[in-house]
Amino acid sequence: MSEIPETASGGVVWHSSPPGSIYDYIRVASFSIGPDGLVEQWSRRAVDLFGVTADEARGKDPVEAFMPTELRERGHRKVREILDGKEWTGLVPFRVPGEDRAHGIAEMYVMPSETQSGERAALCIVVDVRALRRIETDLAASQAIFGQSPFGFLLFGTDLTVKRANRRFATVFGGSADDHRGRTVHDYLGRAEADRMTAALRSVLETGESVTDLEIIGAAPGARDRRHWAVNLYRVHSGSGRPIGVAGLGIDITRRHNAAREAASARRNLALLNEAGARIGTTLDLEATARELLDVAVPGFCDLASVDLYQGLLTGDEAPPGRWGSSHDVGYGAGSAELRRVAVASAVSDTPRRTDERQEPDSGCCGPERIAVGAVHRYPFNSPCAGALRTGRLRTVPGVDGDLVQSTLVVPMVAHDIVVGLVQFSRTKGSEPFGDRDRALAVELAARAAVCIDNARLYRREHERALILQRSLLPPGDPEAAGLDIACRYLPGTTATEVGGDWFDVIELPGHRTALVIGDVMGRGLRAAVAMGELRTAVRTLAQLDLEPAEVLSHLDEIARGLGAPIGAQQSRTHKSRGPELSEVYLATCVYAVYDPVTRRCTFANAGHLPPVLVEPGEEALLLDVPPGMPLGVGGEPFEEVELELPEGALLALYTDGLVESRDHPLDEGLSAFRRALTDPARPLEDVCDRVLNTLDTGHGEDDIALLLARIQGLPSEAVGDWRLPREPRSVGRARELARAQLGAWGLEALVDTVELLVSELVTNALRYGEGEIRLRLLRDRTLVCEVWDAGLVQPRRRRAKDTDEGGRGLQLVGLLSSSWGSRRTPRGKTVWFELDLPDGEGTAEPTVEQLLSMF
Numbered sequence: 051m052s053e054i055p056e057t058a059s060g061g062v063v064w065h066s067s068p069p070g071s072i073y074d075y076i077r078v079a080s081f082s083i084g085p086d087g088l089v090e091q092w093s094r095r096a097v098d099l100f101g102v103t104a105d106e107a108r109g110k111d112p113v114e115a116f117m118p119t120e121l122r123e124r125g126h127r128k129v130r131e132i133l134d135g136k137e138w139t140g141l142v143p144f145r146v147p148g149e150d151r152a153h154g155i156a157e158m159y160v161m162p163s164e165t166q167s168g169e170r171a172a173l174c175i176v177v178d179v180r181a182l183r184r185i186e187t188d189l190a191a192s193q194a195i196f197g198q199s200p201f202g203f204l205l206f207g208t209d210l211t212v213k214r215a216n217r218r219f220a221t222v223f224g225g226s227a228d229d230h231r232g233r234t235v236h237d238y239l240g241r242a243e244a245d246r247m248t249a250a251l252r253s254v255l256e257t258g259e260s261v262t263d264l265e266i267i268g269a270a271p272g273a274r275d276r277r278h279w280a281v282n283l284y285r286v287h288s289g290s291g292r293p294i295g296v297a298g299l300g301i302d303i304t305r306r307h308n309a310a311r312e313a314a315s316a317r318r319n320l321a322l323l324n325e326a327g328a329r330i331g332t333t334l335d336l337e338a339t340a341r342e343l344l345d346v347a348v349p350g351f352c353d354l355a356s357v358d359l360y361q362g363l364l365t366g367d368e369a370p371p372g373r374w375g376s377s378h379d380v381g382y383g384a385g386s387a388e389l390r391r392v393a394v395a396s397a398v399s400d401t402p403r404r405t406d407e408r409q410e411p412d413s414g415c416c417g418p419e420r421i422a423v424g425a426v427h428r429y430p431f432n433s434p435c436a437g438a439l440r441t442g443r444l445r446t447v448p449g450v451d452g453d454l455v456q457s458t459l460v461v462p463m464v465a466h467d468i469v470v471g472l473v474q475f476s477r478t479k480g481s482e483p484f485g486d487r488d489r490a491l492a493v494e495l496a497a498r499a500a501v502c503i504d505n506a507r508l509y510r511r512e513h514e515r516a517l518i519l520q521r522s523l524l525p526p527g528d529p530e531a532a533g534l535d536i537a538c539r540y541l542p543g544t545t546a547t548e549v550g551g552d553w554f555d556v557i558e559l560p561g562h563r564t565a566l567v568i569g570d571v572m573g574r575g576l577r578a579a580v581a582m583g584e585l586r587t588a589v590r591t592l593a594q595l596d597l598e599p600a601e602v603l604s605h606l607d608e609i610a611r612g613l614g615a616p617i618g619a620q621q622s623r624t625h626k627s628r629g630p631e632l633s634e635v636y637l638a639t640c641v642y643a644v645y646d647p648v649t650r651r652c653t654f655a656n657a658g659h660l661p662p663v664l665v666e667p668g669e670e671a672l673l674l675d676v677p678p679g680m681p682l683g684v685g686g687e688p689f690e691e692v693e694l695e696l697p698e699g700a701l702l703a704l705y706t707d708g709l710v711e712s713r714d715h716p717l718d719e720g721l722s723a724f725r726r727a728l729t730d731p732a733r734p735l736e737d738v739c740d741r742v743l744n745t746l747d748t749g750h751g752e753d754d755i756a757l758l759l760a761r762i763q764g765l766p767s768e769a770v771g772d773w774r775l776p777r778e779p780r781s782v783g784r785a786r787e788l789a790r791a792q793l794g795a796w797g798l799e800a801l802v803d804t805v806e807l808l809v810s811e812l813v814t815n816a817l818r819y820g821e822g823e824i825r826l827r828l829l830r831d832r833t834l835v836c837e838v839w840d841a842g843l844v845q846p847r848r849r850r851a852k853d854t855d856e857g858g859r860g861l862q863l864v865g866l867l868s869s870s871w872g873s874r875r876t877p878r879g880k881t882v883w884f885e886l887d888l889p890d891g892e893g894t895a896e897p898t899v900e901q902l903l904s905m906f
Contacts, residue, residue: 077178085169087111087129099178100144116144132172135162141179155179202300210234210251213295224271239268250283254296260284278304319491322350326495331502334509336364340393343473343499349397352475359471361388361426363507388428389471391421398478438462439469444493454478459492463500470503529556531564532831533647535761537735539743542754551578552706552754553586557593560872560883562647562831565593568704568758569640581613581636596874599642599655600689610638610683637683641704648829650764653693657682663703663725671725700762703728708753715747735759771828777817785813785826792828800889801834804867811860812838812882819844822879834886841879
């Protein structure tokens with residue numbers, strides 16, 4: 051109840067609480083339980099809380115109806131205690147009928163009662179705990195926002211008196227926050243400002259329209275200076291929407307006013323800086339950047355200007371530019387090191403020269419008018435110019451008698467604590483003298499140009515190194531693969547662009563299979579080339595493990611994410627002033643395909659790369675539908691595989707985006723043109739590569755280009771021997787017979803003894819340690835490969851047998867007599883293989899007697 055007023059007769063008139071009172075938020079409900087433990091009365095609040103009408107609740111067991119199953123036994127026990135006359139208070143989980151899980155938590159107060167007949171019953175008062183927690187949270191959040199605000203905060207009541215003030219307001223106007231309760235704006239402001247503020251408060255309270263940035267001028271108690279405040283006012287409502295006051299937020303904007311008064315004098319400098327940002331550094335040419343600086347400075351900032359750069363920087367010396375701030379000269383940083391005058395600009399008709407011929411040329415600073423463009427010179431060690439170069443700080447050099455130059459600002463060009471050169475700004479007599487803002491602007495202009503010049507220097511060096519690194523990481527010569535005719539092209543970007551991270555590779559796998567890889571590291575420069583090299587090395591390493599394509603990409607994804615790890619502690623110590631650094635987060639796209647020439651099946655996995663293109667004989671080129679997946683380095687998503695059977699004579703093309711995308715041509719157009727260029731796949735692959743590169747508009751070196759073409763040939767059936775053997779001891783002899791017969795058919799009698807011995811070892815191991823049926827396969831191409839399959843999952847492991855061991859030398863023998871051997875997982879088991887050179891090749895050396903005896 052909100053109020054209980056008395057009438058003239060002394061009676062009491064009861065008024066209901068307005069909507070939005072605290073009871074509406076707490077949601078108090080009640081119901082009663084009869085002597086039989088069933089619900090007798092059910093309040094409307096209970097209907098809202100539990101979602102059950104009174105008709106549905108009366109006559110029901112509240113424990114069975116509203117409590118979760120696992121709590122019902124305990125609930126019945128509590129009801130019996132209550133009906134025995136015991137009071138109880140606690141938290142009770144409740145559920146909505148029809149749902150098994152707990153729906154909410156109620157705080158329940160149970161009081162025993164009696165019926166008219168004297169039987170024991172109970173009255174239950176229920177409060178929704180969630181509503182209480184929300185109220186507590188809202189009050190805490192309101193207090194935190196109000197009390198911790200860095201701005202003055204006032205809450206005015208409907209009578210326009212202060213109901214509440216925060217600590218920040220009290221800090222400015224004195225006293226504690228409670229001392230300001232009941233005051234009005236007239237207690238803080240002069241009459242005119244207080245009346246204006248009062249009118250604004252009244253308008254906000256009546257209309258509900260907020261007021262923003264109402265500027266109020268006044269002085270804090272005890273202070274003489276007038277302050278400027280920007281006041282924001284908005285009406286505050288109760289939960290039912292009834293206006294209860296006006297909130298005011300005040301921000302001190304005195305500094306903003308002071309800054310505005312100074313803005314007019316700085317506009318010219320700001321405009322000049324904007325122009326510098328747009329015009330300086332448009333190229334990566336050192337001399338052009340110096341000229342761009344002078345084009346901005348003359349005549350907008352000064353009458354004469356010149357730029358000197360260190361000679362070593364221009365000639366590409368590896369010695370680093372000097373770092374200033376040390377007690378000794380380092381590299382280019384020595385104030386007397388050689389410089390070259392690269393640019394001069396003048397805004398006067400005739401370049402003013404010194405009129406005092408008695409002035410010693412090396413006694414002062416060599417101004418813009420004294421050295422010709424292109425001249426290599428040194429500043430005297432004790433001159434202002436040399437001092438500016440050593441310290442990295444601006445120097446002001448006044449003009450001398452008879453000199454047309456009034457004063458000169460000598461500004462070292464510093465980028466990342468590195469001095470790259472010197473710029474001089476001069477004003478002739480009659481011009482406005484340089485002021486503090488002019489000196490700050492001169493430093494800013496020189497710094498911007500220095501960063502561009504240093505970037506150009508670093509780019510030139512990085513581009514050369516990245517190009518060397520990139521070329522060293524590409525496959526040497528023409529790749530070869532069993533059952534494939536391969537041709538490739540790699541075109542790096544021009545010198546006008548940074549080196550990219552494109553790469554391709556052809557990797558021989560066991561069983562005459564071949565992995566075809568193409569990828570592109572997103573980004574450019576030396577780090578992209580290094581990341582490319584790391585990923586390419588990782589691919590070759592993972593390929594030797596003979597993993598499935600999707601597994602290879604998953605491991606590469608982890609490696610790519612590791613490339614963005616923090617740089618080592620040693621480098622962090624080198625840059626203590628800037629703290630530890632992080633390398634870039636590298637992303638890369640990649641297609642990894644494994645081709646089996648026996649089955650002519652190819653398994654593809656794609657990590658965000660452009661899809662491969664397949665041209666079947668007599669058909670148009672098609673983009674293979676390989677799920678693209680996420681780029682390497684993103685993480686969190688698995689990669690999918692697609693296995694396709696490729697017809698004999700088909701052409702498979704892998705490529706990077708530099709081939710099909712440029713600034714002038716969208717990707718769709720480039721892909722269509724690429725497919726059209728592959729319409730004659732029967733031509734020699736080298737001719738097809740040339741046709742593609744000559745036909746497509748590749749953006750004239752905007753990006754690196756990698757192209758890998760493979761024509762499908764497959765192994766002929768007569769080059770494959772494939773047999774299945776039962777799981778029994780006599781299969782060992784049968785395997786030897788089959789291998790001997792197949793080698794005789796191929797004319798490889800010289801390998802019969804070795805193959806028989808090694809086949810016996812592998813089949814014996816499959817019988818002893820493997821599972822299921824055994825499969826023997828011989829493949830003849832450039833080498834001879836023997837594979838033994840079984841359903842066992844345990845991989846063989848070569849070990850060194852002791853002198854007393856009776857066995858354990860089988861794999862040791864395989865490793866000794868074969869050129870290579872290994873094992874790999876298959877979808878239904880494992881494959882153990884070995885490889886032998888053909889007799890007409892270089893072959894492997896026959897084992898010596900000592901080597902053979904060492905195994906026994």
